[in-house]
């Protein structure tokens with residue numbers, strides 16, 4: 001995917017988060033061309049497509065942030081397991097609400113066994129600042 005001036009004209013870059021200044025969805029995420037702006041930013045920066053069924057999580061919990069190094073692709077399952085690890089889902093994993101696509105979620109507590117597709121994606125991300 002080529003650099004998109006039209007997209008980045010809506011982004012306020014800074015030393016930390018890069019905030020989206022364009023249209024915002026009711027869920028609080030930036031919108032660009034009918035898509036979530038942060039997903040567009042990540043795919044554009046990594047020249048990759050987020051596989052079906054994966055969510056794009058924010059390390060910074062800032063839904064408007066579109067800085068590619070603040071975003072990491074995860075899965076529903078990882079997010080749920082993370083909640084259990086932190087003692088938030090002890091009543092039963094079936095009751096844990098599924099995050100919506102693009103919803104920000106918690107960071108993994110530590111190294112996790114992940115699928116090869118996920119590893120390949122993670123390897124493409126510059127500045128892996130989300131790792132402990």
Ligand SMILES: [Zn+2]
Pocket residue numbers: 016017018060062065066067070
């Ligand atoms: Zn951020």
